[in-house]
Amino acid sequence: MAGDILVEMRGISKRFPGVLANDRVSLSVRAGEVHALLGENGAGKTTLMSILSGLYRPDGGEILVEGRPVVFRSPRDAIRAGIGMVHQHFRLVEPFTVAENVTLGLDRPRFALHLAAVEQEVARLGDRHGLKVDPRAQIWQLSVGEQQRVEILKMLYRGARVLIMDEPTAVLTPQEARDLFTVLRQMAAAGRAVVFISHKLQEVMEVADRITVLRAGRNVATLEKAATSARELARLMVGREVSVSYQRTRQAGQEVLLCLEGVEAMGDRGFLALRGLSLRVHAGEIVGVAGVSGNGQRELAEVISGLRPTLRGSIRVGDTEVTGCHPARLIACGLSLVPEDRLGTGLVPTLTVCDNAILKCYRHPPVSRGPFLRRGEIRRRTRVLVEEFAVKVPGLDAPVRKLSGGNLQRLLLAREISARPRVMVAVHPTRGLDVGATAGVHRLLLEQRDEGAAILLISEDLDEILALSDRVVVLYEGRIVGEMPAAQASREEIGLMMAGIELPKDAGGGGQA
């Protein structure tokens, strides 16, 4: 089934400030194949495809279409060469109809718009490729799966022969995903090429003919599906071994400080993000939640801290039932959240260091007396906090947006830790920090654990999880799909579970938390 090479990328490099997103990456896509681009978060998949679709310009390397070198200045150039990308977040105008969205941005009918003709063509394309959707429906009336079909139709209408799909199943139900795979296979059979970006091994094994694995911006391998296995792909995808490990100083306690049972919650896009999740964290224990982002991490943290309503199930902090409680009550129960979004949720960028330091404790004496804030006391406390946790600040009255990322996180942790929480939920606590700052944050978390706090560590960094956690659980599609003591965890098994592959019961620690 492998046809001629339609598109070839040679030695593509792309540098963003501080990061080499693509390092001499090569890729060739043949007519008639579904080519999967596999890799962890941040491996450079989307960057590479954004270059191919004309969104970014490479710093180095060349792109050949049917053997001829091309330079894309914009997505328009790419689509003219037959390359179209369907992004993870759709670019559709909600109050417009399907047909209107399809013609949007085209300059083909120069002036008069014959919508009827467009509608006919859209219907014809839809019939031929199994992409059924009413051309006259308005976008907001469509399901997510149907909207995706509109995006694909948009590209087909523009004559795309190479269709790039960026994590297309992330927003789909399993049934919709199945339908999509059928469509993609059909398109390949008709001589087009599909590039399929994913980190889910299962679906890659299901739909792809060839698989290119990227890791940290580099080519790792390109394999025929027939000649590989999910296990091999998982190993290639996560790669390197654990490099750091920390010594524990004492045994975890028996007392369960955080307990979730059968928790369900909606995600922002209106479908279930947590589907019956159960989890326990003991005093003096760090439980690491591994998983590819978008599998319910954010929702998990928000549900625990009262920022997102719980649909079903129960949450307890210590012996207190806190399901559906207001965040203020949870803070009073000794729960602390180190949010994913430091500057904006965890800290208020325009307010001063002092104002930010009291965000959680301004209600109580000695910071306030009656309705009044005690400014002297606030300054004194903030000064102590800043010194004790070695936060570098230009001044106590400086707005915190002037702080560096590492110092922001220190200030945030200083505030949270000084409240002596019983349960701490830390989401991506070291994302974007340099090595030194990361080590500092790790040390603070471990000290917290040694003080007897229960810590839930949600991170995309498997190294971090393995280095800090006592226990590791794997989150996949809103459920805990595996659990094991960190000491016995293998990267490969975790990688497989992160990608949604069930392990035989005897392989790991299996079962529910």
Added chain:
Amino acid sequence: MRLRLERRLDVPTALVWATPVVSVALALLAGALFLALTGSNPAEVYGMMLRGAFGSRYGTTETFVKAIPLMLCGLGVGVAFRMLLWNIGAEGQLYMGAFAATWVCLSFPEWPAYLLLPAMLAAGMLFGGLWALLPALPRAYLKANEVITTLMLNYVAILWVSYLVHGPWRDPAGLNFPLSPPFPRTAWLPTFPGTRVHVGLVMAIVAAAVLSVLLWRTRWGYEVRVIGESPRAARYAGMNVERNILLVMLLSGALAGLAGACEVSGVVHRLQHQISPGYGYSAIIVAWLSRLNPWAILVVAVLFGGLLVGGYAVQLAGIPAAVAYMLQGAILFFVLGGEFLTRYRIRLVVPGEVAPERRAAGAAGSGSAPGAGDAVAPARNGRAGDFGGN
């Protein structure tokens, strides 16, 4: 080459305060151009306005008379703006305050002044507050846009007062003019001797003092500041955002309502068809120009009062008083423009150069953390939209 807007990482403090000053200067310049084109001598007109507003004892006191409602309304909308509640309804809240004060006065004309006046002012504040609470409820619980609702309620309030003075409350001795009967002397706010400046001025100063203590020294003020800067952080800290929306709008409306009560009780001494020449709208400009600082609002309100009085003064020379409103509009225009330029900076982009400040979310993790990207990835054009989630 094309132009690109970038958000400034840091807005210099000097620039923050220079913006209003430069804006006013530019507005005066634009106004001068317009006056020159229409055949007047700008310097002469401006001089006339200045003398009219501040050049005589009478002019100066009149300026203060006009400044009082601007102060109270300005403080009201200012406190709402601080929480990003765009209360455009000060005008209507002022009318409802005037209506309520009149109602009390007409219902209990026999009450002594020490009872009647406080009751009128309290009723004015209450009705102004409730009038603001009306749009605040759907805003807090249904996220209904308060700009539209507060604005539309202005017309309801204005027409309601209009109905009353044309109908049920029309003064039988008023020769068919749309006026309520005059208030008894006991319902008149005391004035400073020999002037029309009433004690509403003292109330405005007290209100500014109370507001600045409230905002900077109390727990509640802290909540308002946090919510205004980042509602997400406020929820995270366990603050009750909805309740504070209601409280702030109530306070905001009460101040505008007080302005209305003061107008009928202190200046007009009756309810009439047009008790406000748009104080509630001008107050928006006053608050904005003052950067929502209560003390600055007092000062700027005096300048805007002067603008109004100056506008009346130039009428004698055959130039319409609308000059004052034209200048107000121009000031707002330039303030908003200046505001934009203090937050963003314009940069020329040479084709081929890919914006270097764009953050490599592809490698730094999924781009879903606005906190991380905020400082560096403001790019508002479509091309920078999607580079995360890899």
